[in-house]
Amino acid sequence: MIRVVIPAHLQTLAQASREVQLDVAGAPSLRSVLDALEVSYPVLRGTIRDHVTHRRRPFVRFFACERDLSHEAPDAPLPDAVANGAEPLLIVGAMAGG
Numbered sequence: 001m002i003r004v005v006i007p008a009h010l011q012t013l014a015q016a017s018r019e020v021q022l023d024v025a026g027a028p029s030l031r032s033v034l035d036a037l038e039v040s041y042p043v044l045r046g047t048i049r050d051h052v053t054h055r056r057r058p059f060v061r062f063f064a065c066e067r068d069l070s071h072e073a074p075d076a077p078l079p080d081a082v083a084n085g086a087e088p089l090l091i092v093g094a095m096a097g098g
Contacts, residue, residue, distance in 0.1 A: 002028050002078075003088035004037060010048070010091070014041040019088060028083050030062060031074040048091060063090040 002022045011018055022036040031054070038045045049056050054074070056062070062069040065079045065087050081087035 001085050002033055002036070002082065003085055004033060005088045005090045006037075006044075007091060007093040009093065010044060013047065014044050016041060021085075028078045029075045030069065030072065030078065030089075033078070033089060059094040059096065061092045061094050063092060064088070 002024050003019055004022060005019050006014070006016065008018075010016075020037070020040070022033060022040060024032050024036050026032065034048060034054075037048070045051065047057070048060055056070060060070075062072075064082045067079070069076075069078070069089075077083070078089065079087070082089050
């Protein structure tokens with residue numbers, strides 16, 4: 001079971017709690033977790049990553065185990081602590097401006 005923390009505006013959109021739990025087959029990666037998230041919450045399709053390219057949207061970041069995973073390859077395995085459910089994957093809406 002993978003734990004994912006989603007930002008407040010996406011919680012509202014998906015009518016989900018702050019932390020959701022997802023079943024992901026095999027070794028979890030950002031791609032497989034986001035695929036599972038979009039299957040469980042179809043309204044989130046296109047909000048976190050582009051519909052066509054599946055690239056991360058600007059101002060969306062991924063963190064786990066005190067590491068920024070935003071620029072990792074989509075199929076790179078997530079840290080073991082995330083894979084075994086000890087730590088959540090955080091999806092964060094970044095802020096810009098002054």
